Amino acid sequence: MPSKSVSRSKxxxxxxxxxxxxxxxxxxxxRPRDDGASVGADAIVLQVCELLREVAPRDVxxxxxxxxxxxxxxxxxxxxxxxxxxxxxxxxxxxxxxxxELAGLQNIPAEDPEARIRESAxxxxxxxxxxxxxxxxxxxxxxxxxxxxxxxxFKSFTGTGVRNHRAIVDAIARHTGMRQVDGAFMYMALIxxxxxxxxxxxxxxxxxxxxxDVAAVNRQYETFLVxxxxxxxxxxxxx
Numbered sequence: 610m611p612s613k614s615v616s617r618s619k620x621x622x623x624x625x626x627x628x629x630x631x632x633x634x635x636x637x638x639x640r641p642r643d644d645g646a647s648v649g650a651d652a653i654v655l656q657v658c659e660l661l662r663e664v665a666p667r668d669v670x671x672x673x674x675x676x677x678x679x680x681x682x683x684x685x686x687x688x689x690x691x692x693x694x695x696x697x698x699x700x701x702x703x704x705x706x707x708x709x710e711l712a713g714l715q716n717i718p719a720e721d722p723e724a725r726i727r728e729s730a731x732x733x734x735x736x737x738x739x740x741x742x743x744x745x746x747x748x749x750x751x752x753x754x755x756x757x758x759x760x761x762x763f764k765s766f767t768g769t770g771v772r773n774h775r776a777i778v779d780a781i782a783r784h785t786g787m788r789q790v791d792g793a794f795m796y797m798a799l800i801x802x803x804x805x806x807x808x809x810x811x812x813x814x815x816x817x818x819x820x821x822d823v824a825a826v827n828r829q830y831e832t833f834l835v836x837x838x839x840x841x842x843x844x845x846x847x848x
Contacts, residue, residue: 648680650688650698657699658740666696666746693754697762700751703743704766710736714773722780726842727835729777730799734831737803744804770796781842788844799838806830 656678660669671692675682689695710732717725737743751763775792782789817826 648678648684653678653680653685653688653695654698654702657695658702661699661703661742661746662740665742666750669696671695693750693756693759696746696750697754697756697759700743700746701762703740703746704762706740707732707736707743719780722777722784723839725777726774726781726795726838729774730803730835730838731831733799734803734806734827734834737807738827741804741807744800774799778842786844787842790842795838802834802837806834 653674657669657674660674660677664673669692671682671685674695675685678685685695689698711729713728713732714725717728719725747763747766751759754760771793773792774796778790778792778795781787813821813826
């Protein structure tokens with residue numbers, strides 16, 4: 610019986626496929642990516658300071674800063690270990706801005722302490738209007754921070770302000786008709802009068818109307834403030 614012939618076809622060429630490497634979830638060490646934008650530590654601090662113009666320090670979180678700056682939260686952690694470090698950096702930056710506002714005092718001779726206290730009041734008010742939560746940042750966050758440098762920074766900042774105002778007030782007291790007070794009280798009073806003027810805006814809306822001229826009222830209050838401070842240092846005439 611004849612055997613059946615089986616037609617054998619040559620196998621087709623085999624296509625070699627390269628095995629794709631497994632993707633890993635581990636990120637390379639170093640600075641996180643920020644979608645191509647060049648965002649450094651200084652830029653993040655500026656974003657925090659900008660945010661602090663709108664919200665109180667207690668409401669500033671790493672997530673909120675990341676959303677405001679449009680960066681990944683890991684980028685903030687790369688430059689700043691935690692929230693305390695970030696807020697301390699913001700406080701240092703704002704303190705430098707305050708020093709810039711107070712620079713005009715250096716142009717006023719020590720022999721004219723009344724002009725110096727007037728300029729100090731103006732500078733503190735101008736700064737407070739720009740940065741309404743600065744002193745809340747210092748008192749609520751920096752003082753209670755777990756950062757090792759925070760308390761030293763607060764003491765240095767506060768000590769400088771107290772010493773400067775004690776020197777000015779002591780010089781004013783040597784003038785005829787002016788009385789002696791502790792410059793520490795003057796410093797605290799100025800901070801309070803400047804801060805509440807800004808944070809107490811709802812009161813101004815009732816007093817001047819919801820759509821009041823903010824710039825005009827600011828100028829009026831500045832004039833009132835400097836006169837009020839100097840008049841408060843004058844000796845009372847006994848009747």
